[in-house]
Amino acid sequence: MSFPKTILKVEEVNFSYNDYQKTLSNINFSVSRGELLGIIGPNGSGKTTLLKIISGILKPGKGNIFLLGKNLNIFSIKKISKYVSVVPQDTWIAFSFKAKEVVFMGRIPYISRIKGETIEDYRISREAMVKTQSLPLSEKNIQKISGGERQRVFIAKALTQTPQLLLLDEFTSHLDLNYKYEMLNLLKKALKEEGLTIISVFHDLNLASIASHRLILLNEGKIEKIGTPQEVLNEENLQKAYRVKPILINHPDLKVPQVIM
Amino acid sequence: MGLNCYMKFSINKSPKVIAGYTNWRKKLILMLLGGSLGILGVSLVCLNFGVVSIHPKEIFSLILNISLDKTNSLIIWQLRIPRITMAILTGAALSTVGGAFQGILRNPLADPYILGVSAGAALGACIGIALQYTTGYYLASYLPLFAFTGAMFSLYLVYMSSKISYTLASTGLLLAGVAINFLFSALITVLLALSKRELHSMIFWLMGDLSTANWNKITIITIPVIVGCLFLFSSSLDLNALSLGEEEALHLGVNTGKLRMRIFIIGSIIIASIVSFTGLIGFVGLVVPHIARLLVGPDHRVMLPTSALFGAIFLILCDTFARIIIAPTEIPIGAVTAIVGAPLFIYLLQRRNV
Numbered sequence: 268m269s270f271p272k273t274i275l276k277v278e279e280v281n282f283s284y285n286d287y288q289k290t291l292s293n294i295n296f297s298v299s300r301g302e303l304l305g306i307i308g309p310n311g312s313g314k315t316t317l318l319k320i321i322s323g324i325l326k327p328g329k330g331n332i333f334l335l336g337k338n339l340n341i342f343s344i345k346k347i348s349k350y351v352s353v354v355p356q357d358t359w360i361a362f363s364f365k366a367k368e369v370v371f372m373g374r375i376p377y378i379s380r381i382k383g384e385t386i387e388d389y390r391i392s393r394e395a396m397v398k399t400q401s402l403p404l405s406e407k408n409i410q411k412i413s414g415g416e417r418q419r420v421f422i423a424k425a426l427t428q429t430p431q432l433l434l435l436d437e438f439t440s441h442l443d444l445n446y447k448y449e450m451l452n453l454l455k456k457a458l459k460e461e462g463l464t465i466i467s468v469f470h471d472l473n474l475a476s477i478a479s480h481r482l483i484l485l486n487e488g489k490i491e492k493i494g495t496p497q498e499v500l501n502e503e504n505l506q507k508a509y510r511v512k513p514i515l516i517n518h519p520d521l522k523v524p525q526v527i528m
Numbered sequence: 529m530g531l532n533c534y535m536k537f538s539i540n541k542s543p544k545v546i547a548g549y550t551n552w553r554k555k556l557i558l559m560l561l562g563g564s565l566g567i568l569g570v571s572l573v574c575l576n577f578g579v580v581s582i583h584p585k586e587i588f589s590l591i592l593n594i595s596l597d598k599t600n601s602l603i604i605w606q607l608r609i610p611r612i613t614m615a616i617l618t619g620a621a622l623s624t625v626g627g628a629f630q631g632i633l634r635n636p637l638a639d640p641y642i643l644g645v646s647a648g649a650a651l652g653a654c655i656g657i658a659l660q661y662t663t664g665y666y667l668a669s670y671l672p673l674f675a676f677t678g679a680m681f682s683l684y685l686v687y688m689s690s691k692i693s694y695t696l697a698s699t700g701l702l703l704a705g706v707a708i709n710f711l712f713s714a715l716i717t718v719l720l721a722l723s724k725r726e727l728h729s730m731i732f733w734l735m736g737d738l739s740t741a742n743w744n745k746i747t748i749i750t751i752p753v754i755v756g757c758l759f760l761f762s763s764s765l766d767l768n769a770l771s772l773g774e775e776e777a778l779h780l781g782v783n784t785g786k787l788r789m790r791i792f793i794i795g796s797i798i799i800a801s802i803v804s805f806t807g808l809i810g811f812v813g814l815v816v817p818h819i820a821r822l823l824v825g826p827d828h829r830v831m832l833p834t835s836a837l838f839g840a841i842f843l844i845l846c847d848t849f850a851r852i853i854i855a856p857t858e859i860p861i862g863a864v865t866a867i868v869g870a871p872l873f874i875y876l877l878q879r880r881n882v
Contacts, residue, residue: 346781352779353779358772360773361634372780375769519542
């Protein structure tokens with residue numbers, strides 16, 4: 268099955284949790300296959316809400332979202348889960364599942380309730396654990412591993428879903444420096460080799476600048492600027508959104524802007 | 529792809545080697561076999577206990593319909609076997625629903641009574657008992673109907689209040705259940721305070737009682753229990769997904785709202801049909817799923833059927849204990865399950881593996 272080049276198109280999306288205040292207004296952008304789009308912005312600017320709308324958990328008040336050329340409204344949540352997977356910021360798991368069982372749950376959208384799982388399902392989940400270096404954790408209780416380890420397990424689970432579009436909500440928040448870059452390299456490899464597309468929320472502007480092909484800067488529910496890291500991360504935009512005066516330098520190797528406060 | 533899988537399978541001998549996964553089906557079959565044998569063994573042993581002493585050989589010939597002793601046949605076929613069968617169905621149902629409710633509420637401290645259905649049944653039964661004494665009509669045989677009506681009424685109230693507040697999210701359902709429980713318990717207390725002669729019947733009903741088991745009652749509850757439990761087993765994979773969190777389950781394609789509503793309604797109907805005949809037997813539905821989880825892990829596909837089997841064994845043992853410990857007087861089975869269950873539960877909590 269071939270998919271269109273534009274994976275996701277967001278058109279005039281508006282959303283509010285209550286009648287008094289709009290959380291998101293007039294959001295327009297599209298994402299192409301193999302692209303990593305970073306979303307940045309101050310706290311409360313609507314980053315996580317936008318991810319929830321894209322993943323189908325929240326319905327936009329106005330506007331449309333097109334996934335693989337079709338309106339998201341016509342997809343059931345089961346269908347969405349075959350194309351879109353999500354790595355949440357924080358997780359709380361009710362029972363003491365083993366890490367490998369959690370990773371395997373990524374196959375739930377595909378498992379027939381009558382025939383059960385196949386060996387292919389097991390192979391995919393194991394491969395995801397190898398890629399994310401979470402295989403040594405497989406027998407461990409998910410409730411008793413560190414935040415960073417859990418994050419790797421959840422990235423493995425998201426990859427086990429074999430999505431077209433991967434949504435990450437501040438996925439590096441609990442990761443050590445070495446795993447942060449390992450995961451970044453892994454995801455970049457997946458973008459190139461497997462045609463994955465990623466939309467990720469970042470708090471770390473420098474990581475966002477290094478990792479993303481394009482950035483969206485959200486401010487008070489609106490897109491302040493969208494473009495390459497060089498176009499978005501400038502003094503004027505950042506001052507408007509974060510209300511502090513940043514110092515910007517260029518990364519010596521990667522030639523992308525880095526922010527010093 | 530199929531051939532490719534087969535080749536990998538044959539090279540590595542077993543799927544366990546390929547994926548590093550234990551085969552949950554094997555675990556399930558092992559538990560089903562072990563549990564069924566356990567139920568059979570415990571039932572055969574417990575058949576020997578009772579006020580009238582009957583030799584095991586005689587019991588064996590009575591089961592095989594070889595013996596012609598009519599009194600003993602009546603005791604075994606009309607008293608002890610129905611009672612054990614009722615204990616099996618009740619234990620299995622309470623434990624399965626307990627495990628499923630813990631799953632939908634994502635709360636290991638939930639039990640089948642937490643969502644208010646038992647309080648409704650209890651109130652219905654107490655109203656029936658009070659009416660019997662005040663009006664003079666003989667209503668004892670209609671008590672299950674009173675209890676079932678009460679249970680359905682509370683199910684409706686909990687459903688409506690949780691729908692208004694949180695569109696059936698876990699917290700909304702739990703809070704609505706707790707509120708209805710408190711309200712109905714208060715009404716039961718008022719009835720108890722006003723009652724005189726009927727007090728003993730009410731208390732005995734509230735503590736659970738399997739002594740009135742007969743084949744008619746068993747026939748009535750078998751279908752809701754078996755069909756309902758099979759339905760709950762079939763939702764196991766979705767319950768696993770829900771263990772990761774509300775949003776995570778949605779991301780895995782599970783419609784959590786519908787799942788929660790289905791399990792709440794089916795579970796409540798199972799519980800309503802059981803407690804209408806047996807009264808409130810506590811602790812089984814709370815403790816047994818924990819024991820099952822300790823033994824086979826939290827995967828609901830194995831844990832729920834294991835809970836059902838263990839619940840059956842646990843209740844046969846508790847009921848036998850209840851009827852022989854100070855025979856010929858019986859103590860309410862709900863008291864025995866709590867006396868055995870509470871220390872066990874504290875022990876499990878200390879192990880922190882629940």
